[in-house]
Amino acid sequence: MQRYWSRVTQQLTPYVPGEQPKIDGLVKLNTNENPYGPSPKALEAIRQATGDGLRRYPDPDASAFKAALARHHELALEQVFVGNSSDEVLAHTFVGLLKHDLPLLFPDITYSFYPVYCGLYGIQYQEVPLTHDLSIQVEDYLRPNGGIIFPNPNAPTGRLLSLEQIERVVAGNPDSVVVVDEAYIDFGGQSASTLINHYPNLLVVQTLSKSRALAGLRVGYALGQAHLIEGLERVKSSFNSYPLDSLAIAGATAAIEDTAHFQQTCKAIMQSRERLTLALQGLGFEVIPSAANFVFARKPGHAGADLLAALRERKVIVRHFSHARIADYLRITVGTESECQALVEALKAILSA
Amino acid sequence: MQRYWSRVTQQLTPYVPGEQPKIDGLVKLNTNENPYGPSPKALEAIRQATGDGLRRYPDPDASAFKAALARHHELALEQVFVGNSSDEVLAHTFVGLLKHDLPLLFPDITYSFYPVYCGLYGIQYQEVPLTHDLSIQVEDYLRPNGGIIFPNPNAPTGRLLSLEQIERVVAGNPDSVVVVDEAYIDFGGQSASTLINHYPNLLVVQTLSKSRALAGLRVGYALGQAHLIEGLERVKSSFNSYPLDSLAIAGATAAIEDTAHFQQTCKAIMQSRERLTLALQGLGFEVIPSAANFVFARKPGHAGADLLAALRERKVIVRHFSHARIADYLRITVGTESECQALVEALKAILSA
Numbered sequence: 001m002q003r004y005w006s007r008v009t010q011q012l013t014p015y016v017p018g019e020q021p022k023i024d025g026l027v028k029l030n031t032n033e034n035p036y037g038p039s040p041k042a043l044e045a046i047r048q049a050t051g052d053g054l055r056r057y058p059d060p061d062a063s064a065f066k067a068a069l070a071r072h073h074e075l076a077l078e079q080v081f082v083g084n085s086s087d088e089v090l091a092h093t094f095v096g097l098l099k100h101d102l103p104l105l106f107p108d109i110t111y112s113f114y115p116v117y118c119g120l121y122g123i124q125y126q127e128v129p130l131t132h133d134l135s136i137q138v139e140d141y142l143r144p145n146g147g148i149i150f151p152n153p154n155a156p157t158g159r160l161l162s163l164e165q166i167e168r169v170v171a172g173n174p175d176s177v178v179v180v181d182e183a184y185i186d187f188g189g190q191s192a193s194t195l196i197n198h199y200p201n202l203l204v205v206q207t208l209s210k211s212r213a214l215a216g217l218r219v220g221y222a223l224g225q226a227h228l229i230e231g232l233e234r235v236k237s238s239f240n241s242y243p244l245d246s247l248a249i250a251g252a253t254a255a256i257e258d259t260a261h262f263q264q265t266c267k268a269i270m271q272s273r274e275r276l277t278l279a280l281q282g283l284g285f286e287v288i289p290s291a292a293n294f295v296f297a298r299k300p301g302h303a304g305a306d307l308l309a310a311l312r313e314r315k316v317i318v319r320h321f322s323h324a325r326i327a328d329y330l331r332i333t334v335g336t337e338s339e340c341q342a343l344v345e346a347l348k349a350i351l352s353a
Numbered sequence: 354m355q356r357y358w359s360r361v362t363q364q365l366t367p368y369v370p371g372e373q374p375k376i377d378g379l380v381k382l383n384t385n386e387n388p389y390g391p392s393p394k395a396l397e398a399i400r401q402a403t404g405d406g407l408r409r410y411p412d413p414d415a416s417a418f419k420a421a422l423a424r425h426h427e428l429a430l431e432q433v434f435v436g437n438s439s440d441e442v443l444a445h446t447f448v449g450l451l452k453h454d455l456p457l458l459f460p461d462i463t464y465s466f467y468p469v470y471c472g473l474y475g476i477q478y479q480e481v482p483l484t485h486d487l488s489i490q491v492e493d494y495l496r497p498n499g500g501i502i503f504p505n506p507n508a509p510t511g512r513l514l515s516l517e518q519i520e521r522v523v524a525g526n527p528d529s530v531v532v533v534d535e536a537y538i539d540f541g542g543q544s545a546s547t548l549i550n551h552y553p554n555l556l557v558v559q560t561l562s563k564s565r566a567l568a569g570l571r572v573g574y575a576l577g578q579a580h581l582i583e584g585l586e587r588v589k590s591s592f593n594s595y596p597l598d599s600l601a602i603a604g605a606t607a608a609i610e611d612t613a614h615f616q617q618t619c620k621a622i623m624q625s626r627e628r629l630t631l632a633l634q635g636l637g638f639e640v641i642p643s644a645a646n647f648v649f650a651r652k653p654g655h656a657g658a659d660l661l662a663a664l665r666e667r668k669v670i671v672r673h674f675s676h677a678r679i680a681d682y683l684r685i686t687v688g689t690e691s692e693c694q695a696l697v698e699a700l701k702a703i704l705s706a
Contacts, residue, residue, distance in 0.1 A: 001553060235473070
């Protein structure tokens with residue numbers, strides 16, 4: 001019955017997200033969720049919006065949310081694009097700005113959704129190998145291309161590029177769009193959003209799922225000069241006129257405005273990350289320096305898949321990727337102090353068994 | 354700076370939704386919103402879900418909501434697909450099931466998003482003219498095609514096809530997918546969902562925006578045999594793993610389960626529609642028989658655009674389409690009794706001026 005599917009559907013290799021099991025007592029460190037809750041002000045804004053008004057369509061432009069983002073990033077309103085998660089924003093970006101005759105470039109080890117989007121939209125791409133220590137090398141991106149995309153910090157390695165390195169990629173590719181996917185930028189990196197007014201080819205993508213603790217609300221956005229945003233708006237308005245529901249608009253606006261909660265929780269996560277890194281190193285793990293809310297680590301002599309399974313038996317779940325270059329590694333979300341400790345204790349027990 | 358846009362983006366003609374003005378005292382009858390609020394149980398379920406749990410990703414399968422839909426429509430779980438509005442569900446349907454070598458067929462007068470999706474995904478299509486009285490004629494759809502889509506009742510005419518007529522289209526096209534877009538089916542029509550187990554090529558699309566009064570929550574769904582749903586799941590998982598946020602899942606599940614509120618509000622709207630139709634006919638309007646929550650009407654000798662503008666001056670907004678065949682018509686949402694009366698009074702004043 002696949003005969004009813006379009007050719008592109010038959011050829012797709014869909015993305016597989018980290019699991020969302022509903023098991024009591026689980027220590028869930030597999031999908032980089034924030035261990036602290038969202039801003040109480042965001043929750044209150046959602047409650048205020050929960051009423052008869054839901055019979056109305058939302059503001060198709062989500063103007064209130066865009067205005068909050070413009071203020072937060074010190075950009076103009078027409079330099080902001082919003083969507084139902086940064087995954088949706090990325091999807092529109094792939095078809096809207098990254099589909100050209102020359103191949104799109106992205107790292108061989110990176111967010112594994114990128115090649116999936118290419119499959120959906122028929123985009124040619126080349127994977128650029130990370131160096132031996134899993135770093136992005138700027139020089140590798142200074143060659144003919146139809147676009148460039150990478151996360152900063154990169155996923156799942158957690159490695160950060162400096163703003164100067166980002167600028168070299170952007171300045172070195174004036175004819176193609178460079179997308180910096182900053183899902184994890186708030187945990188120690190410097191956003192490239194400050195470069196936007198200098199470069200017509202730079203698009204920065206962010207999400208409220210990690211540093212704003214609103215994975216359940218599905219809100220993401222892109223920042224760039226007005227002509228790039230206009231391109232994205234054209235795609236959005238050819239797909240779904242109202243991607244953000246009224247509750248998401250209300251909650252996301254309040255979340256962006258609550259700077260105190262944001263800074264405090266990001267700081268706590270960065271502190272836990274440093275402690276977790278030391279604890280893992282104490283157990284003999286090699287931990288890649290991380291600027292994200294996760295660490296990427298391996299224990300020489302132990303296969304990642306085996307550790308994953310052993311942790312799961314102890315009700316701790318983390319993430320593992322089968323790509324050969326990183327098959328030894330585990331990606332471990334930075335949880336609360338007690339979650340991190342539970343993970344470390346479980347690893348101790350596994351390694352001493 | 355359009356040089357950064359992909360070719361498809363440069364060529365797009367995006368959809369333009371009905372406006373959402375924020376003007377006090379406006380009688381807003383332009384976007385077919387439900388004049389009654391959503392189920393109080395849906396609002397309560399949203400409030401219950403508004404908490405720290407929003408830091409977690411939603412269930413990517415929205416299993417609770419799918420289960421409620423399966424029960425409501427007496428179908429299996431794997432016969433249900435859900436998305437962030439029926440617009441998103443339709444978009445995935447276009448690229449997933451309607452993109453083939455032969456052209457897609459849809460009426461010349463219909464939901465104006467259909468040709469926009471075709472532009473986004475590069476789908477060939479043929480518009481099939483409605484008859485002189487703006488009816489869909491079944492025989493016109495019994496010819497070679499790569500897929501068929503139409504709303505039932507049709508938009509913006511409101512005209513309904515019987516279940517028997519739908520079945521003739523579906524049975525007559527065993528090699529292509531027939532999509533029945535039932536955004537307005539709950540206001541007097543018979544859903545084709547009862548045919549699903551008999552036809553492997555039938556997909557039914559519904560929304561919670563109209564009869565469930567949740568336009569602000571952005572929830573839609575599709576029903577069909579498992580192989581069609583699997584095709585849609587492949588596209589969804591190549592676009593956005595979690596299209597429905599946790600609040601939408603909670604509210605939509607409760608809304609589907611609240612049958613009493615649903616039936617009562619639909620009945621009230623149908624009664625108002627009949628009264629509004631009579632009142633308009635009393636003013637000399639020709640009103641197409643409607644099975645939707647709107648009426649499509651014209652007053653001989655008066656241009657639709659002129660009436661639209663005159664109504665707007667009196668703070669009543671309705672919708673008008675510039676397509677030549679229907680340029681005389683106004684599409685008027687069935688509001689509350691007092692909203693309908695305000696519209697009729699405004700028209701009386703305009704016509705006697």
